[in-house]
Amino acid sequence: MDPAVLREDMVDSLQHASKRAIHTESIGLAMREVPRHEFVEEGEAYADRAFERYGTRILAPSTAARLLEAVAPEPDDRVLVVGAGVGYTAAVLAELVGPENVHAVDIDRRLVYDARENLDRAGYGAVLVDCLDGAGGLPAYAPYDRILVEAAAIDPPARLVSQLAPEGRLVLPVGGGGGQELCRVDASGAVVEQRGTVVFRPLLVDGEQGTTPERNRTVREDREHAARHFERRRGWEQEWIDWDARY
Template structure:
């Protein structure tokens, strides 16, 4: 109850203070539901509007997460890709809006991926898929996506991410190097600008502490098993085995 009250206060301040950074109702409702203290080991300070450090990366402040999600404008059932898994908090907020099975996150650092998975599972968002790979390559196995959110700055959105959007889909990212702005891209063009931004640049292979590695998850194993079961019956397998002899 204590943390729930702190969440309410946090979101109230983001919605109604002079900044009013959270304006979309789904964003505020989702942030009221997600237990941020499960993602940030800071006790009560998890509900203050401040950023933290985690394994050499920045954990975004709640106001920044709210701005990103507002700009992305996700709807229930949208398939969403988050580039930059972080501690998993943004993915959890999105899961509250679109459903956990529709959220996919990637990060180039394997240790960050492991931590994000643990946090999401502990907070009740185990259906969110988190994988370790170069974010600029996206996640083609699960494309196309209705929404793509990049939590790192780039001069232009990586072509692979644009290619993995559905027609009419939206990509949100911090544009620029030093003087950044948060932009939403639709149809290859900037559709809207959502104020200034200050993000670390999108990493490439070799700039992270740990190597890129493919990590299967329980969800992936379940999905692959289901596809295999649909594609071939047991008797068919036996027939093929015997025929090969």
Template sequence: MDPAVLREDMVDGLESATKDVLQDEAVAVAMRDVPRHEFFDDERLAYADREHEVLGTRVLSPRTVARVLQALALEDDDSVLIVGAGVGYTAAVVAELVGATNVHAVDISRPIVIEARQNLERAGYDGVLVDCRDGAQGFPEYAPFDRILLEAAAVEPPRAVLEQLSADGRLVFPRGSQRQRLEAISATGDRTRFEAVSFAPLLVDGEQSGTLERNRMAREDREHAVRRAESRRGWEQDWIEWEHSVSSR
């Protein structure tokens, strides 16, 4: 079937009274324009309203993308940071709304960054900047940002990221660990809560998808990693994919 038809059906479903997920017309138009199948191997899966896993990262369902973008309340020419680039689809929709050169995305996983860059270029959004780095540190070289999206759950957003908001900026993230709710925070600390969601936790420096320790302060993470590395023997070592050796910490 023609991907454009599948895309129309996807958005119509999100706008339907049954799902009642998508109310923002600008977001709806953007989701109709972005060729979501360019971010997937199977175009039939691309337009299904469910999550997928690619290279160990969770790809958001269309309904979740609609929810987070409506919570962001994007405006023309906003400078946007996305922490957790994933396969690049969310960044592409944001690019439709604010312009590709205004979109910056980071991810801690190098394979994911490569995947996102390739997908975005193939889909026509090569102006989006995707960089491999610890998302908990944000992207200070391009700060401040009018909007920041954490595509990963945290009890509170990292301080370094919050400090990169513009004076009238807005940060959206899934708040919580096991039980999560989408939440928006203004630069002045005002909060708005939205519906329940389910995201993977925010990884910090030295962690990769599939490891066990997540969502800690950087110092606590390093100390915990050292203690656990000293206690691991044999097959347990196979559970860890090190970006840096423990001795370099």
């Protein structure tokens, strides 16, 4: 079937009362313009489900729409996307604010290459995509009117907050294994709005990749990592042996 027809059907379903993922006309129009099949395999492109790529979860269209509604970009806003993925969210933002105003970072170099190629093929080659630790943002191009984080953190990363313009907003999932809320954060670092529960993977740091098990952005996972590390130890590393008491 014609991808344009499938794309229209996808957006119509996201605007339907049963989902109501899209409320804003400009976001609906932007998602109708972006050829998602340039970012996702054609058989999966217009289905509303997530999938894996290099160990990273690529968002379902309804989830992407929910994030876009929360970040609410305005024309000519400068926007940073943390977690470039395959580049689709950045492309929709490029439709809304202009490709030259969108920057994206990802910690996985393979995804960075993917995103660059996909964006270029889809006509959004002016979007800048760099390989960086997302919690550090992209200070060289700050301040940003909008920052969108497609991964969870226990607290809003201070370095990202510092890169917001005075009236800017940071949107990200906040929380750990016990539950996450999609939050809007202002330039002071305060959570000013909660937009419902979500389930996202945690932010990674330098040296980590999506295909490795160790991630460090939730307290629960830090505890689990410490426990696994302790259990791997043997002999004197694990416990003190009182040789005098034994013999």
